[in-house]
Amino acid sequence: MSIKVTVTSADPRHSAADMVAVGVTAGSLRKGLSRDFLKAIGSSANKTVKRADFTGKTGQVLRVATGGSVKADSVVFVGLGDAVSLTYAGFRAAIAAAARAANGARCTSLAVAIPDDTGIENIEACAAEGAVLGGYRYEAFKTEEHRAKYPLERVTLLTGSKVNAGLRDMVDGGRRLAEAVCRARDLINCPPNELYPAALADYAKAVAKEHKADGLSCVVWGDKKLKDEGMLLLSAVGQGSVRGPRFIHMTYRPPGVKGELKKLCFVGKGLTFDTGGICIKPAPGMEDMKGDMGGAANIVALMAALAVTQPNVEVHGLIASAENMPDGNSYRPGDVFGSYEGKTVEIINTDAEGRLALADALAYGVKLEPEFMLCNATLTGACMVALGPTVSGYYATDDALAEKMRAAAKTAGESMWHMPLVESLREMLKSDWADLKHMGDRWGGSITAALFLREFVGDTPWVHVDIAGPSMSTKNYGIYTKGGTGHGVLTYLALIDDLIAADD
Ligand code: BES
Ligand code: MN
Ligand code: ZN
Numbered sequence: 001m002s003i004k005v006t007v008t009s010a011d012p013r014h015s016a017a018d019m020v021a022v023g024v025t026a027g028s029l030r031k032g033l034s035r036d037f038l039k040a041i042g043s044s045a046n047k048t049v050k051r052a053d054f055t056g057k058t059g060q061v062l063r064v065a066t067g068g069s070v071k072a073d074s075v076v077f078v079g080l081g082d083a084v085s086l087t088y089a090g091f092r093a094a095i096a097a098a099a100r101a102a103n104g105a106r107c108t109s110l111a112v113a114i115p116d117d118t119g120i121e122n123i124e125a126c127a128a129e130g131a132v133l134g135g136y137r138y139e140a141f142k143t144e145e146h147r148a149k150y151p152l153e154r155v156t157l158l159t160g161s162k163v164n165a166g167l168r169d170m171v172d173g174g175r176r177l178a179e180a181v182c183r184a185r186d187l188i189n190c191p192p193n194e195l196y197p198a199a200l201a202d203y204a205k206a207v208a209k210e211h212k213a214d215g216l217s218c219v220v221w222g223d224k225k226l227k228d229e230g231m232l233l234l235s236a237v238g239q240g241s242v243r244g245p246r247f248i249h250m251t252y253r254p255p256g257v258k259g260e261l262k263k264l265c266f267v268g269k270g271l272t273f274d275t276g277g278i279c280i281k282p283a284p285g286m287e288d289m290k291g292d293m294g295g296a297a298n299i300v301a302l303m304a305a306l307a308v309t310q311p312n313v314e315v316h317g318l319i320a321s322a323e324n325m326p327d328g329n330s331y332r333p334g335d336v337f338g339s340y341e342g343k344t345v346e347i348i349n350t351d352a353e354g355r356l357a358l359a360d361a362l363a364y365g366v367k368l369e370p371e372f373m374l375c376n377a378t379l380t381g382a383c384m385v386a387l388g389p390t391v392s393g394y395y396a397t398d399d400a401l402a403e404k405m406r407a408a409a410k411t412a413g414e415s416m417w418h419m420p421l422v423e424s425l426r427e428m429l430k431s432d433w434a435d436l437k438h439m440g441d442r443w444g445g446s447i448t449a450a451l452f453l454r455e456f457v458g459d460t461p462w463v464h465v466d467i468a469g470p471s472m473s474t475k476n477y478g479i480y481t482k483g484g485t486g487h488g489v490l491t492y493l494a495l496i497d498d499l500i501a502a503d504d
Contacts, residue, residue: 003099003135005128005175007157007167010111013040013070017156018107019063020072021098023091023115024056025083033113034077041069049077056080058090061097063105072111076101086118088126089413089479089490095127096134096479099152103135106150110135116160124157124167128174131155133479136182138189176308181486183207184294184301188472188484192273192290196243197321198222200270200293204248204300204319211307215255221247231320231360232338233345237353238322240277240330245322246270247361250299252306252315261314262500265370265460266492267361269354269377270296270321277324277350278332291484292354294471295377296321298488305493313500318365320357324350336434340364341456346434354379355438355452362456372401372499373457376465376488382445383466386419390477392467392487393419395450397457404498405463405491412490413478416465421454422447429455 012020013036024034029049038046045064054062060079066072078094078101080086095112102110112127120126135152161167187195187203195203201220208218223244227235231247238245248270253261271292275281281289299317306315331337335347337356341363345356354377365373383393394409394416396402402418409416425448428440436455440448450464470487473480480487 002179003132003152003155003175005131005155005157005171007124007159007163007171009160009163010158012111012113012158013037015111015156015158016071017109017111018072019074019076019102019105019109020111020113021076021078021095022113023080023094024077025080025086026056028083029054029056029077032117033115037075041066041075045069054079059097061101063101074105074107086120087413088120089411091118091120091123092126092130092133093413093478095130099131099134099155100476100481102152103137103148108150108152109154109156110152111156111158114157114159122170124159124161125170125174127157128155128171129178130479132175132178133181134481136185136481138186138483141191173308177305180305180308181301181489183304184297184486184489185481185484187297187300188291188294195293196272196323197238197246197270198243200272200296200319200321201246201248204250207300207304208250211304213255214307214310215253216250216303216307218248218250229340230338231340233340233356234320234322234360236331236335236337236347237324237357240327241323241325243323247364248319248321250303250317252303252317254310254312257312261312263314263316263368263370264496264499265316265318265365265368265373266299266302267318267358267365267373267375268295268297268299269293269358269379270319271354271357272321272323274324274351274353275326277353278326278330279350280326281351288472291472292378293321294467294484295375297484298376298486298492301486301489302492305489309493311496311500313496315496316365316368316370318361320361322353322357324353339456343436343455344434346431346437348437348439352439352449355449358453359456362453366458366460370460373460374463374465374492374495375453376467378468378471379466380446380449380468384469386446387417387469389469389473391415391417392465392470393417393446394463394465395419395421396463397454397461401461401463404495408495408498409491411494414487414491415470416491419446419450421450426451
């Protein structure tokens, strides 16, 4: 089910939608659009607003019943924070909050009053993105009577700008971009009995097929092929499951563009379920390990988003997918395996499987000779210990790249923090029996995981994002909904924009 988004120039006070959303900057409740609304909805509703202490602070949401004073049943005021510091990402998150409020209040239609004095470029597209991201629901595995009876279905953007084909296309672009991001959420939320490596590969192929004319393609290596090609680490991680591993290579190249393009590579961890393997995890919370393919889900979503935005660049999306299970045929601590890169690796703990799967995908990526490579993964609990559940940690091979990441995350409105590749911890990865161990001790667990990955990227400029915390959420916040979030995709899109803009 997708949300229909349209744009028109009607007055918000006359909108026939179930709910009207009005953004309010800090302290300006009694100005502009919100003043018009306060005037129209009468004194009892005004009292509610006063009592609620609504000031327009970022994240504030207040729903007020209109009592028939205007056409819509309710108004939702959403805080935009300080007018001077309002950004594209900030406005998008506010509209997402409005869409969630609509869903919560069982409103099937929402009108969004677009303010005309924000200075935000393409603000209608921004609102469309926010509405789709915030209005997202996942009910694929609920039977009819357990589904929402009144889900948000229609969003109308009420704008002061001239409504023409160009504006409608822009709004549609925003909706389609957000829907691409929501593909990551669908994949993460899908139960692991339904989403196993081959199913993930089929999904990636289906996305590529759907967007063939937009420049997407996809090649999948099955169990035998990836082993024959030398992806022995990915193969080892998957060998304990009856549902074998897959290596997925998606490509985006704008159709009709001839000649050399800048080449970038994005890699994702696609563990469709992580029991820990022989070093099995404790049972409480293990169900969340269905989301251990969040990095891979982001890659599929990113590729789908590129098909929508059509940037002038060649992007490769690589996914290492497996299911980590305990079994008579599982890999074990003490095992030594070769790798696609060539180094041998001694296994210490079978629950540190993500870095093994990624290592082979990264080594494959190096062979494509991209100018830049990024991997993202729900890699370590240690990263969550360091940064909490809503912030991801990124590592970069140089400071200029780290700065680009910082700027991209800021543009996207996603919380990411630069982490150090502490060189002195590298010695923890020395092995007595192989070229390398895949992990160190407990201290600096997110850092040693990154240092291990670095062994497989050669000289390629590289960023690693540990999304273990924010890839899934236990609550709604910002543009995210409970469950899979797609955290990362918007940042990578902003980063790609920046990398293309630089030096040409
Ligand atoms: N998939 C987990 C990391 C994870 C934990 C993601 C919680 C999301 C939420 C990863 O494969 C893992 O098990 N990591 C271990 C590594 C350890 C054995 C070195 C961890 O973090 O405990
Ligand atoms: Mn694990
Ligand atoms: Zn894992």
